[in-house]
Amino acid sequence: MNNPAPGASAPPPAPAARRTIDIVNASLKRRYAREARFRFMGAAAVFLGLLFVGVLFGDIVAKGYTAFAQTYIQVPVYFDSATLDPDGSRDPQVLANADYLGLVKASLRTLFPQVTGRAQQRALYALISAGAPQQLQTMVRQYPSVLGTTRDVWLIAGADVDMLVKGQIDRELPEADRRIKDSTLTLVDQLKTEGRIEQRFNTGFFTNGTSREPELAGIAGALAGTFYTLALTLLLSFPIGVGAALYLQEFAPKNRWTDLIEVNINNLAAVPSIVFGLLGLAVFINVFGVPRSTPLVGALVLALMTLPTIIIASRAALQSVPPSIREAALGVGASPLQTQFHHVLPLALPGIMTGAIIGMARALGESAPLLMIGMIAFIVDIPQGITDSATVLPVQIYLWADSPERGFVERTSAAILVLLGFMVVMNLAAVLLRRRFERRW
Amino acid sequence: MNALASEIVRDTSAVSAADLAKGGHFSGTIGDITTPDPRMVCREVNVWYGDKHAIKDVSLDIGNHQVVAMIGPSGCGKSTFLRCLNRMNDTIDGCRVRGSITLDGREIYDKGLDPVPLRAQVGMVFQKPNPFPKSIFENVAYGARIHGLTNSKAELDALVETSLRKAGLWNEVKDRLDQPGTGLSGGQQQRLCIARTIAVSPEVILMDEPCSALDPIATAIIEELIDELREHYSIAIVTHSMQQAARVSQRTAYFHLGDLVEVGETTQVFTNPRHKLTEDYITGRFG
DSSP: OOSOOGGGGSOOSOHHHHHHHHHHHHHHHHHHHHHHHHHHHHHHHHHHHHHHHHHHHHHHHHHHGGGGEEEEEEEEEEOOHHHHOTTOOOOHHHHHHSOHHHHHHHHHHHHOTTOOSHHHHHHHHTTBOTTHHHHHHHHHHHOGGGTTSEEEEEEEBOHHHHHHHTTOSOTTSOGGGOSSOHHHHHHHHHHHHTTOEEEEEOTHHHHOOOOSSGGGOOSHHHHHHHHHHHHHHHHHHHHHHHHHHHIIIIISOOSHHHHHHHHHHHHHTTSOHHHHHHHIIIIIIIITOOOTTSHHHHHHHHHHHHHHHHHHHHHHHHHTSOHHHHHHHHHTTOOHHHIIIIIIHHHHHHHHHHHHHHHHHHHHTOOHHHHHTTTTSOOOSOOOSTTSOOOOHHHHHHHHHTOOOTHHHHHHHHHHHHHHHHHHHHHHHHHHHHHHHOOOO | OHHHHHHHSOOSTTOOHHHHHTTOOOOOOBSOOOOSSEEEEEEEEEEEETTEEEEEEEEEEEETTOEEEEEOSTTSSHHHHHHHTTTGGGGSTTEEEEEEEEETTEETTOTTOOHHHHHHHEEEEOSSOOOOSSBHHHHHHHHHHHHTOOSSHHHHHHHHHHHHHHTTOHHHHTTOTTSBGGGSOHHHHHHHHHHHHHTTOOSEEEEESTTTTSOHHHHHHHHHHHHHHTTTOEEEEEOSOHHHHHHHOSEEEEEETTEEEEEEEHHHHHHSOOSHHHHHHHTTSOO
């Protein structure tokens, strides 16, 4: 109070005025302190939020990035014509049904002649994935010329070896607590020193369906299921949602019934998604007989779930179009529908699309309603259409997270990374579409 | 019609400001509401917004090749009346219109009458310039397109040029017809809106305070334009500027709280108002 601010040091006109300014100055410090506290809390909240997001992403990436690599073991395989193709007919049927598992085992025994005894040999066979026979079969069918020769083949390593090579299994643990026993460790070390172990990019993760064996499991099936489901969801919910918004906002009479409908739409947006799953089960599957576990019924349920979001966003977007545009169009004799489609809708489109993409992003991450309609089934085949049984990425993640094998941990994280990638892409698309269609009036 | 007109033209001295102030129902309009060659004839028009009685028993003719100016303080119902003439009030919820409005002898509030072609016949220019966020060409061509007025691109081009010429905008925009109409200046935008209105060859043009958002120079240009447009169209204009009413109109109607108080030749209304309220308003005592 004794040190007035520089602004107040001008010649004081009257004592009363001076007192006012002193009171103001005295309170300034408190006001600024309050503002500084608020700013600090805001900045701290943002920092904390970013920290959590950073930890989350760091954790997922740290756990998941190894899934994009896959361990392979080089094994010399003698493609014995006598066992694979006894008649020498090269008949594809015969070649397809030959004993490739035996071939893998025989090759391993040749590589490690010192291993004897059933238990020891079983450990030996576990070095190689259960998918290896399939690998050899494909090879023989594609290149029958390998028959009768010995080739060095890179076979997919078993899940435990894969984990060991990626450093996920601690060698220092006592043998009893370790998944990989000492004998196997020696074998792996021998392979390593011979240069027979290699990590390669894991293409199988993107091209395979799911599997009981972590090293063979991929997200292709879930991705295809997600694609079919979301495409159909968009196809169903976008036109219906925009149409409903247009009708309710611009054409429907304003009365008690439309008020009731509006309240209900707003409430539907907050209904737990599993309720939509129950509805899908009861109505679409049990009453209409839509095949269950399919992208078709999934899309029907997700479309119902997304509709309120799209309708609410579209109505807000339509409402924000200035009425002068409607008057202008009506004033030159456009019919109400022409007014809407030629002028109002194009102006509202950025907002509508933002709403639609938010709705779709929610549908992309949804798993609960899909559990109710059977999209949680273990489906190895990659779906080829909307009526094939399928699962979606979030459900796949849930299933893998439930699996006890160590190999599924990294795959779960990797699948989450893919899902997050899609989310980012969709949000980018939303931003770009907005920019592209944004017009001023 | 003459019999009706003589009934409605009442003796003037009987109604005074005191009657109006009492809030009693006022249905006497001073002056001749008729015109020798009427285009639109309005008789005892009443408008309600919900419970609010916005227009009370207004009767007025809109003459051929004539500019009728409607003046009055804010909220007096002049814009509401104007918007009855092309049924723009239909778009407002809770708005009811009673009475008779005819265009060339045809009742425009008939059940069977479609407001869409009516609005092509009775065009409207709004208070705030509201070009579509499209190119200048598309703005003018839009009406012709939706009504199918032209059969070829050449015809459409010609129509756009004629309309822009009539609106006095052609020379300013002929090199940038593909640019957005929203990029023009306020006065140019308003002339673009006038061009858009006359491109569908209306018979009557309604203007709702067309210059209120414009500077004096743009206003002068539009006023000149209104005078030229009178040759081809009948015009009803709502304005807050009494100078503007005096400059552009032949007849003037003074509205007060939903009543049409006085109608007459513009020169007569401004030089020798017969009603106390009119006099107060034009001399600037209120409003």
